[in-house]
Amino acid sequence: MTLDYSGGFTGAVAELADYEKAGLDIVFVPEAYSFDAVSQLGFIAARTERLEIASGILQIYTRTPALTAMTAAGLDYVSGGRFTLGIGASGPQVIEGFHGVPYTAPLGRTRELVEICRQVWRRELLEHQGRYYQVPLPAERGTGLGKPLKLINQPVRARIPIVIAAIGPKNVQLAAEIAEGWQPIFYLPERAGEVWGDSLAAGSALRDPALGPLDVVVTAPLAITEGKDTADALLNALRPMLALYIGGMGARGRNFYHDLACRYGFGAEAGVIQDRYLAGDRAAAAAAVPDELVRRSSLIGPAGYVRDRLEVLRGSGVSTLNVTPMAGSPGERVRLVERIRDLAGDL
16 A cells, blocks of 8 residues: 555554554555655654565656665665665656756666666676766766765665556556566556557566566555445545546646546546646546546445456456555554455455
């Protein structure tokens, strides 16, 4: 699950012990333009024993590749080998608007960052002369005093798992080629094959067998309820978030989530959502979100229905389910984790 600390970080982490006992395998900590994820992941590592921890995600532009590698090695060390490095490009609004860094060449930078991280974790002298990163820095670009160095500490693992968040065709192909895992957003299993199948196949054809099978990590809001009215209310509660991404998370012509909705076949609806959202009518934008997208990208309904959806997800290639328990109390959320574990275990 993704850690929701909107009600307080310390309290949310205190709940993790109960989730851990309930069978939660891994917790993702987001990093948008909130508190950094790294300090919180270290805190979680100290408060848990078995639970794996993951960044969800570290943006590739906000740290040098070597610092990303050092950070991942450090988190893997303090957690005893329980860390997964989740990375992604984010978008121009955050990268240029909050960090003041040009949003350029996400594909090339991601590939080089992954190469550099793995060099650092193998404790090799770091020498990388790529298109986007040159280490050591060439003499004509600095003082000329830089020299190849290797990580001082011995990492717990020479290969820390990397999960790449991606939805564009070329980004998904890259994830399938070089990463241990791939994390899409708003995953619609019935349409995933036609949207991403060719990209996954092309990337997998170039994949190093040593990486193992690609771990497909899919996020879904979760609520198990027998009441139709309750389920409908929970589904409607998801609409504003979908409208935010499809309508407002980027300018016209540069909104990756809008593009995804179009590729899913919701082009007309996506246009209406964007028009209404950018005009300031967020309620109307939320009302325009297609029912199919809301329902099929979530796990909300009776236990039998949720179990059927799990089968559909697994059949589409999903191997890790990242749930967002929708319940009012910590105890209810823990019970949801227990129930989804039981339902998944029956498949």
